[in-house]
Amino acid sequence: MSEVFGFFVLLTFLACVFAWASSSVLxxxxxxxxxxxxxxDRPNPRKLHQMPTPRLGGLGISPTIWFACAMALFAVDRVGPRLDLPAYWNPMLVGLLLGSGGMFLIGLLDDLKSMSASRKLLGQALVAAVVIAFLPIPQSIMGIELPQSLSLFLIFGWLLVVPNAINLMDGIDGLTSGMLLVFLLTASVLAVAGQQSLLLMISLPLAVTIISFLRFNWAPAKIFLGDSGSLSLGFVVAYLSLGVSFQSNSPGGHPQNWSLWISLLLVSVWLADTSIAVARRYLSKAPRLKIFLKRSKITYFLLHQAAIRNIVRPDCRHLHHLALRSGFSVKSTVFLISASLLSIHFSLLGFWLFAQSETKNFVAANLLPSLLICSSAVIFLQIVDQVRKKRSLEPSKEIPGIGASGPERKEVA
Known part of the structure; x- marks a missing residue:
């Protein structure tokens, strides 16, 4: 068993070295x-950056996904029989490889030649439909038995919604990469706690890649993730959040249950921002019921269709936009939102590890609450510091770089 452990450590180390080296070169x-x-990516009235910035960050990150999947497949082939790994691991890894590659190609096409939202969504739906064939379908969700068709639909929707939620929130320097780093480190801890070494071989090298990417993406950014990066990494997030939340009755058995609450907490900030954005955009154009009752039903239908189309139109009212308008700097906003996600993840880890009898006395009762308090203190101090700065300003002055309608911008020829 020690040889097998050393084998996994070696492959994970090689994947981490490849992650750092490839991203540092590409x-x-x-x-x-x-x-x-x-x-x-050129500035416009909706975007916050002031200079044209490269947006092919996915080209430097995606090779790590593929290399990590290849290492995991190699590990399954070499030591899978000795560890009695479930038979579904092979197709799951192939699905991750195909899905991340498909999302990368869709994003790359949009980065090089802009695609319409409907075409992108259609391409993503095709990728999700193909990949779902490689996933094991649990018999129940949160202990509730559901028809297989409904479980398939929910997992399909998950693979479609989560990447787009992450893409929508990729609005300021370092925000998405910082949140992805928090997610990947949490997924690594959950993989260790759940003895899912193959997931660890994917999440840990990707965390190394994100750390390398942050050197170039931290404000002021030299490169953006672009759709090629945010969609492919978003698919990995959706996939890993499924992998760590699938539960089986036996160590090598087929997953019987999907602990949806784990998946939701892992991506909670992204989903909350996207849900609010969808509701806001629809309700801003939605016709009132009195139009249906007192006017033409055709008019109501046309206005309703316009409200639905408005959902895919971008705006400047996401969570990070609101933080910037409140006076936070770009870096403070990144710290604030990432710390919020980190606090949620600490709570998740506390619940997860509390169920493990070996660790609940020390980790759940001492370490994780302490970390939760520290991260909450960071958020609180950021808010207090910002309030103090705003009070110190004269009433006639505005916070530099942030006006009533958003950050200052410079026109670029």
């Missing part, structure tokens, strides 16, 4: 050649 390469490739 990201500067993309930055240098972005203008020639026509993949610059």
């Amino acid at each position: 990201l500067p390469f993309c930055i240098r050649h972005a203008r020639r490739w026509g993949s610059l």
